[in-house]
Amino acid sequence: MDIKSGHSSPVMTDSPPLSSARLTIRQNRIPYSSAAALSQNSNLLLTVPRKKTGILDDVKSTGWLDAMKSSSPPPTLVNKDNFSTEATDMTYREWMQLKYPSALTSFEKIMSFAKGKRIALFLDYDGTLSPIVEEPDCAYMSSAMRSAVQNVAKYFPTAIISGRSRDKVYEFVNLSELYYAGSHGMDIMSPAGESLNHEHSRTVSVNEKGKDVNLFQPASEFLPMIDKVLCSLIESTNDIKGVKVEDNKFCISVHYRNVEEKNWALVAQCVDDVIRTYPKLRLTYGRKVLEIRPVIDWDKGKAVTFLLESLGLTNCEDVLPIYVGDDRTDEDAFKVLREGPNHGYGILVSAVPKDSNAFYSLRDPSEVMEFLKSLVTWKRSMG
Numbered sequence: 314m315d316i317k318s319g320h321s322s323p324v325m326t327d328s329p330p331l332s333s334a335r336l337t338i339r340q341n342r343i344p345y346s347s348a349a350a351l352s353q354n355s356n357l358l359l360t361v362p363r364k365k366t367g368i369l370d371d372v373k374s375t376g377w378l379d380a381m382k383s384s385s386p387p388p389t390l391v392n393k394d395n396f397s398t399e400a401t402d403m404t405y406r407e408w409m410q411l412k413y414p415s416a417l418t419s420f421e422k423i424m425s426f427a428k429g430k431r432i433a434l435f436l437d438y439d440g441t442l443s444p445i446v447e448e449p450d451c452a453y454m455s456s457a458m459r460s461a462v463q464n465v466a467k468y469f470p471t472a473i474i475s476g477r478s479r480d481k482v483y484e485f486v487n488l489s490e491l492y493y494a495g496s497h498g499m500d501i502m503s504p505a506g507e508s509l510n511h512e513h514s515r516t517v518s519v520n521e522k523g524k525d526v527n528l529f530q531p532a533s534e535f536l537p538m539i540d541k542v543l544c545s546l547i548e549s550t551n552d553i554k555g556v557k558v559e560d561n562k563f564c565i566s567v568h569y570r571n572v573e574e575k576n577w578a579l580v581a582q583c584v585d586d587v588i589r590t591y592p593k594l595r596l597t598y599g600r601k602v603l604e605i606r607p608v609i610d611w612d613k614g615k616a617v618t619f620l621l622e623s624l625g626l627t628n629c630e631d632v633l634p635i636y637v638g639d640d641r642t643d644e645d646a647f648k649v650l651r652e653g654p655n656h657g658y659g660i661l662v663s664a665v666p667k668d669s670n671a672f673y674s675l676r677d678p679s680e681v682m683e684f685l686k687s688l689v690t691w692k693r694s695m696g
């Protein structure tokens with residue numbers, strides 16, 4: 314059975330990554346009037362020079378401000394009480410039925426394909442295992458979700474793949490039996506006593522019990538640069554109310570979720586001012602967050618391929634990788650499973666219709682938990 318059947322080729326409608334847009338218009342200049350207007354509107358003491366090149370030009374010429382605005386479901390579609398209108402419900406149902414069927418209602422179909430195969434499970438963290446909240450440091454997962462992940466990991470090799478630092482996501486998930494890939498896959502760790510089976514991996518003692526884990530960190534040479542940029546970003550955004558700069562070790566997140574919308578362009582400007590002198594760094598975006606990372610050819614998709622190789626599960630007919638994620642950065646992994654030699658299923662977690670490289674969908678973390686529990690029940694039923 315061809316797992317691609319029945320799905321049309323997805324078309325990504327999001328804007329291109331900031332970095333590429335940035336490069337193409339680097340010579341453009343912001344007219345003095347725009348820069349002046351920005352500084353007047355901002356009510357901040359930040360100095361905005363007369364002539365600028367960079368992200369702000371992109372915002373104006375390629376709709377980046379729109380991209381920043383649409384990088385998380387707008388409150389009119391999904392508000393805090395999960396209110397949705399009949400019309401948006403119907404649009405969602407149509408999207409789900411026609412393009413990305415629910416992984417819960419399609420569970421039997423998925424499992425009929427999984428029969429006789431070894432499942433490998435990859436789980437994003439924010440928005441997948443934990444709900445999106447305003448304060449990034451408070452994105453806790455529930456203990457019920459932790460149990461569901463713990464149970465599923467008894468039967469299938471399971472990895473958490475996150476944009477966060479590995480330490481932070483480990484602190485949230487707190488299950489030592491899992492593989493972890495932090496910093497968008499640039500910081501991979503095996504469970505204690507396991508090896509990543511790679512010539513460039515190294516063994517270190519990490520936890521208080523002094524257990525050995527194996528690490529693979531393809532961007533380690535960038536650490537000094539990232540640390541410098543982190544300090545500069547903290548300093549330059551210091552006066553913008555609501556900005557949070559998060560140290561994700563090999564990446565940096567600049568959150569604007571709690572910044573007044575009129576100041577979002579200013580956030581972009583500050584980020585651009587800092588990173589413009591670092592050609593070895595690039596900028597992407599996620600859910601109300603700008604993300605700075607090394608230009609190396611590595612992402613969540615590469616991390617999935619790496620882990621499948623480490624586990625000896627690559628290019629095997631009898632392996633079914635499943636990746637569950639909600640964000641733009643998860644698309645790299647969905648794409649790898651859709652197009653690469655390790656065919657598998659991407660499952661997009663979304664409460665609003667959007668285009669994706671995934672095959673299936675789940676509405677929110679509670680449905681993710683149900684899906685994980687169903688996997689366990691199915692496995693136990695197989696004896």
Ligand SMILES: O=P(O)(O)OC[C@H]1O[C@H](O[C@H]2O[C@H](CO)[C@@H](O)[C@H](O)[C@H]2O)[C@H](O)[C@@H](O)[C@@H]1O
Binds near residue numbers: 440444452474561600
């Ligand atoms: O790859 P992920 O595990 O999904 O991490 C992606 C980013 O997630 C976090 O930010 C997002 O979640 C926050 C908490 O719900 C929310 O406040 C923020 O607006 C979201 O962008 C995390 O803080 C970032 O560092 C990760 O890159």
